[in-house]
Amino acid sequence: MSQLRLVLTAVQFLTRVPVPAWVGHSPDQLNHATRYFPLVGVAVGALGAGVFWAASQGLPPLAAATLSIVATVLATGAFHEDGLADTCDGLFGGWTRDDALRIMKDSRLGTFGVAGLALTLATKAALLHDPWAMIAAGAGSRFMAVTLIAALPYVRESEQGARAKPVAAGVGVAELAIAGACGLVPLL
Numbered sequence: 001m002s003q004l005r006l007v008l009t010a011v012q013f014l015t016r017v018p019v020p021a022w023v024g025h026s027p028d029q030l031n032h033a034t035r036y037f038p039l040v041g042v043a044v045g046a047l048g049a050g051v052f053w054a055a056s057q058g059l060p061p062l063a064a065a066t067l068s069i070v071a072t073v074l075a076t077g078a079f080h081e082d083g084l085a086d087t088c089d090g091l092f093g094g095w096t097r098d099d100a101l102r103i104m105k106d107s108r109l110g111t112f113g114v115a116g117l118a119l120t121l122a123t124k125a126a127l128l129h130d131p132w133a134m135i136a137a138g139a140g141s142r143f144m145a146v147t148l149i150a151a152l153p154y155v156r157e158s159e160q161g162a163r164a165k166p167v168a169a170g171v172g173v174a175e176l177a178i179a180g181a182c183g184l185v186p187l188l
Contacts, residue, residue, distance in 0.1 A: 005022075005023055005024075005029065006029065006032055006033045006035065006036055007033070007036045007039060007040075008020070008023040009023060009025065009029050009030055009032075009033035009036075010033040010034070010035075010036040010037050010039065010040045011040055011043075012025065013030060013033065014037060014040045014041075014044075014076060014079060014142070015040065015043075015044065015075050015076050015077065015079075016074070016075060016076065016077040017075065031171070031175075032175060034146050034149060034171050034175050034179060035146075035174065035175040035176075035177075035178035035179045035182070036178070036179070036182065037142040037143070037145060037146050037179060037182075037183075038138075038139045038140070038142040038143040038146070038179050038182035038183030038186075039139075039182045040142060041137075041138035041139040041140070041141060041142035041143070041183070042135055042138055042139045042182070042186055043138075044072050044075055044076060044138045045072075045134045045135035045136070045137060045138025045139065045186075046134075046135050046138075047071055047072060047075055048068040048069070048071055048072040048128075048131075048134045048138070049068070049131030049132070049134040049135055050131075051064075051067055051068045051070075051071040052064045052065060052067070052068035052128065052129075052131055052134065053131050055067045055068065061129050062125060062126065065124075065125045065126070065127075065128040065129065066125050068128060068134065069121060069124060069125055069128070072138075081117055081121070084113075084116060084117055084120060085109055085113030085114070085116060085117045086103075086104040086105075086106075086113060087104065087116075088112040088113045088115070088116030088117070089103050089104065089106075089109070089110040089111075089112045089113040089116075090103040090104035091112075092112040092116075093110055093111075093112050101155065135186055136186045136187045138186075139182060139183045139184075139185075139186040139187065140183055140184070140186070140187050142179075142183060143179050143180060143182070143183020143184060144183075146171060146175070146176065146179040146183070147176070147179075149171050150171035150175075150176050
């Protein structure tokens, strides 16, 4: 039951999919749930693959890929797209580290964020034509996120209220090993 709670915590953090109230939430629980981030990636990738397959039965591949992206963006609440846009704004719009961090925290979207997001989504739509690759990419990308969490310190020293701060508290060997199994097996 504790592992199911961690899986559902990962679902709760990475998607808009409702989870039962008994799952709860705590920083420690979220930190241990990182082991299942790639499993959530498999589910999101499978959703995208399913929408792509169904849409491709009557639509051109680009239209099917676009609908697939719409489905995954809705499922994740555009969590990753928001982070990408913030990163583009901060890295290309800031002159100093403090400028970049301030810009990334700003909820408004800038020119670099819009350009980065539009170009990335267009490239993704043009390349997404293999449902199995969508599943593997969902798993592999979330595994890479876990490895970055394990390898790098949190960028802000004393940030209160940051959504990812509990996750950045540290990923143990067990979490990394389980995340590796969930993230790398689909790549085979």
